[in-house]
Amino acid sequence: xxxxxxxxVQLAIRRLTGKGRLGEADVSEALRExxxxxxxxxxxxxxxxxxxxxxxxxxxxxxxxxxxxPARQVARIVHEEMSAIxxxxxxxxxxxxxxxxxxxxxxxxxxxxxxxxxKLGIYLKKQGRRVIxxxxxxxxxxxxxxxxxxxxxxxxxxxxxxxxxxPVTTVRNAVLRAAREMGEVLIVDTAGRLHVDEPMxxxxxxxxxxxxxxxxxxxxxxxxxxxxxNVASAFNARLGLTGVxxxxxxxxxxxxxxxxxxxxxGVPVKFVGTGERLDGLEAFHPERMASRxxxxxxxxxxxxxxxxxxxxxxxxxxxxxxxxxxxGLDDFLEQLRGVRKMGPLDQxxxxxxxxxxxxxxxxxxxxxxxxxxxxxxxxxxxxxxxxASPSLIDASRKRRxxxxxxxxxxxxxxxxxxxxxxxxxxxQIQAFEKGRGGAKQFRGPLGPLGRM
Amino acid sequence: MSRLRAGLARTxxxxxxxxxxAVSPGRTADEAFERIEEGLIACDVGVRAAGEIVAELxxxxxxxxxxxxxxxxxxxxxxxxEILQPVExxxxxxxxxxxxxxxxxxxxxxxxxxxxLAHRLQARGRSVILAACDTFRAAAVEQLEILGRRVGVETIxxxxxxxxxxxxxxxxxxxxxRGLDTVIVDTAGRLHTRANLxEELKKVRRVxxxxxxxxxxxxxxxxxxxxxQNALQQAGVFKESVGVTGIxxxxxxxxxxxxxxxxxxxxxxxPIKFVGVGEDVxxxxxxxxxxxxxxxx
Numbered sequence: 001x002x003x004x005x006x007x008x009v010q011l012a013i014r015r016l017t018g019k020g021r022l023g024e025a026d027v028s029e030a031l032r033e034x035x036x037x038x039x040x041x042x043x044x045x046x047x048x049x050x051x052x053x054x055x056x057x058x059x060x061x062x063x064x065x066x067x068x069x070p071a072r073q074v075a076r077i078v079h080e081e082m083s084a085i086x087x088x089x090x091x092x093x094x095x096x097x098x099x100x101x102x103x104x105x106x107x108x109x110x111x112x113x114x115x116x117x118x119k120l121g122i123y124l125k126k127q128g129r130r131v132i133x134x135x136x137x138x139x140x141x142x143x144x145x146x147x148x149x150x151x152x153x154x155x156x157x158x159x160x161x162x163x164x165x166x167p168v169t170t171v172r173n174a175v176l177r178a179a180r181e182m183g184e185v186l187i188v189d190t191a192g193r194l195h196v197d198e199p200m201x202x203x204x205x206x207x208x209x210x211x212x213x214x215x216x217x218x219x220x221x222x223x224x225x226x227x228x229x230n231v232a233s234a235f236n237a238r239l240g241l242t243g244v245x246x247x248x249x250x251x252x253x254x255x256x257x258x259x260x261x262x263x264x265x266g267v268p269v270k271f272v273g274t275g276e277r278l279d280g281l282e283a284f285h286p287e288r289m290a291s292r293x294x295x296x297x298x299x300x301x302x303x304x305x306x307x308x309x310x311x312x313x314x315x316x317x318x319x320x321x322x323x324x325x326x327x328g329l330d331d332f333l334e335q336l337r338g339v340r341k342m343g344p345l346d347q348x349x350x351x352x353x354x355x356x357x358x359x360x361x362x363x364x365x366x367x368x369x370x371x372x373x374x375x376x377x378x379x380x381x382x383x384x385x386x387x388a389s390p391s392l393i394d395a396s397r398k399r400r401x402x403x404x405x406x407x408x409x410x411x412x413x414x415x416x417x418x419x420x421x422x423x424x425x426x427x428q429i430q431a432f433e434k435g436r437g438g439a440k441q442f443r444g445p446l447g448p449l450g451r452m
Numbered sequence: 453m454s455r456l457r458a459g460l461a462r463t464x465x466x467x468x469x470x471x472x473x474a475v476s477p478g479r480t481a482d483e484a485f486e487r488i489e490e491g492l493i494a495c496d497v498g499v500r501a502a503g504e505i506v507a508e509l510x511x512x513x514x515x516x517x518x519x520x521x522x523x524x525x526x527x528x529x530x531x532x533x534e535i536l537q538p539v540e541x542x543x544x545x546x547x548x549x550x551x552x553x554x555x556x557x558x559x560x561x562x563x564x565x566x567x568x569l570a571h572r573l574q575a576r577g578r579s580v581i582l583a584a585c586d587t588f589r590a591a592a593v594e595q596l597e598i599l600g601r602r603v604g605v606e607t608i609x610x611x612x613x614x615x616x617x618x619x620x621x622x623x624x625x626x627x628x629x630r631g632l633d634t635v636i637v638d639t640a641g642r643l644h645t646r647a648n649l650x651e652e653l654k655k656v657r658r659v660x661x662x663x664x665x666x667x668x669x670x671x672x673x674x675x676x677x678x679x680x681q682n683a684l685q686q687a688g689v690f691k692e693s694v695g696v697t698g699i700x701x702x703x704x705x706x707x708x709x710x711x712x713x714x715x716x717x718x719x720x721x722x723p724i725k726f727v728g729v730g731e732d733v734x735x736x737x738x739x740x741x742x743x744x745x746x747x748x749x
Contacts, residue, residue, distance in 0.1 A: 110559025225680025
């Protein structure tokens with residue numbers, strides 16, 4: 001549904017194509033669709049209203065610039081405005097110059113504070129910090145236990161108070177101990193609470209008083225609806241938040257909460273959490289989030305991951321081969337392996353503009369790691385000559401390859417067909433790029449996939 | 453009811469404010485309806501449902517010539533009630549051994565709901581055993597055990613990282629062996645977009661189906677009332693994957709509105725069976741369309 005909406009937005013914007021000047025009616029029409037898309041993405045309705053007004057002001061009456069189509073121009077204004085609302089530049093964590101630095105995690109129940117504590121711990125540990133997790137949730141059954149397990153997985157010490165101890169005392173003792181034992185960063189996992197629960201909010205204020213934290217991060221579920229703004233405002237008013245961690249962003253939530261919270265409270269989003277594995281925490285990039293909400297994909301993250309996964313030299317070689325039509329099955333396999341290194345296929349595809357839908361199909365078809373393993377087996381069962389020029393592969397060779405890889409002739413056929421399609425697609429994209437005359441485009445190490 | 457009302461009080465103010473402020477002498481009808489639509493959107497009702505509800509309100513107001521704000525609120529309330537009445541559902545358990553599967557995304561309150569449900573069913577004369585099938589999240593099993601002890605029911609568990617389907621199977625066997633009649637299966641939270649985790653859940657369902665020779669009697673999807681439009685996706689995918697028979701809407705004691713059940717009722721039509729209105733084990737109530745509509749407005 002979201003995908004079709006973002007398509008609607010893009011369609012609305014595209015309808016502006018061919019106009020010389022952006023008229024009020026054109027812009028209004030496009031904005032109506034954008035407004036719907038934003039609301040469906042759970043962006044707060046007040047924020048949507050203000051946002052639409054600002055885009056209209058900037059867009060109406062503007063002359064269409066030579067090279068840019070009106071559609072692209074509106075899209076750019078929308079994107080710029082949205083990035084601006086989300087905080088413009090990336091926001092970093094600020095640690096205290098005098099250790100120990102205390103980071104307090106607060107939020108509603110079930111927003112993912114304990115998991116985030118572990119993730120943030122690993123994130124800082126990777127930067128060479130000595131991190132201690134502090135269990136300050138004495139209410140939820142087994143919450144301290146959970147943090148201990150998480151700490152064990154992350155290889156981080158966990159400080160928990162005695163049974164029945166109140167969390168303020170626990171935190172005070174943890175800070176004293178950290179100072180003694182040269183701990184650098186304390187991550188305090190507080191209990192989930194409603195922002196309207198007075199005694200619980202008072203508890204947080206007291207923890208803040210004894211901990212003197214340099215960061216108070218609100219952990220917020222990316223799937224939160226219109227209430228996100230009220231929750232963030234309430235926590236901010238009581239505690240003075242320094243940032244937001246947006247969790248569960250690996251689902252299909254558009255994350256309108258991020259946009260709303262930043263716009264309504266001015267508190268920047270600093271991290272996003274994806275997945276339950278403890279390495280699933282990334283610095284937040286406002287611009288990329290703007291793209292996600294608009295359904296424009298997340299090419300930048302893709303490029304980053306690709307750069308990690310691919311060897312630049314090899315990529316150049318593959319580009320050369322593609323150009324000279326020497327691209328063989330070996331190279332195809334190489335590319336697939338690289339893509340695999342970048343993460344689950346559906347996540348990777350979701351980052352490519354216009355492919356979010358395909359990502360869902362991939363997921364539905366279960367075409368995941370197992371499918372890749374099968375492709376690998378088939379290619380490995382071919383001779384060198386066959387891999388270099390697949391046209392050699394006749395019926396008898398297909399039977400041999402199928403037997404060798406434990407697959408069927410149909411599987412082999414399907415792979416060969418896919419390979420031909422990829423080759424064709426690569427050629428089309430090259431032609432397209434040439435046509436656009438050197439538009440700044442991701443000419444990444446990814447070879448064929450990178451240019452989709 | 454009073455708790456639900458207290459929880460929804462803020463919502464009520466917003467919506468009431470919207471409707472009352474909307475219908476004032478200095479405003480045109482169009483402006484008034486636009487503001488009412490905004491009020492509905494602010495309750496997570498969603499753009500489409502809000503638009504259609506307002507269109508219906510407009511039609512009725514025109515037909516009866518109503519322009520008074522109090523009357524308008526009553527009309528709006530009855531439209532919401534009419535949408536929700538068809539999905540008002542009750543738990544349907546057989547007399548013999550019954551199995552209830554509890555599913556949902558992470559952090560919506562599944563484990564708490566399982567304990568509340570166990571308490572409620574025990575109070576109504578059923579004998580309950582719990583299956584700790586969240587073998588993934590750290591200390592989830594311990595959490596369920598502690599909550600289970602509080603309400604006086606046994607929890608069947610394996611080690612962390614074990615096969616959830618095997619735990620469910622053992623719990624069904626234990627239920628029969630101890631002469632009990634109800635198994636409540638607590639599953640791990642999973643985002644509906646993770647195909648492999650949804651497969652795992654289907655397997656739990658299959659294993660239960662084989663063990664009792666019929667599908668689970670109830671598959672309850674727990675939805676967090678704080679969730680926005682994504683709840684629609686959750687409901688759609690979980691329904692398709694594991695045949696959800698009912699929804700439990702949790703965390704209604706906050707300021708959250710839970711308005712997203714309106715588009716869910718219209719578009720997906722899963723019966724809503726319970727609402728969670730607090731942290732106490734007593735705080736699981738039957739869902740009532742009329743109460744919900746009243747509390748919302």
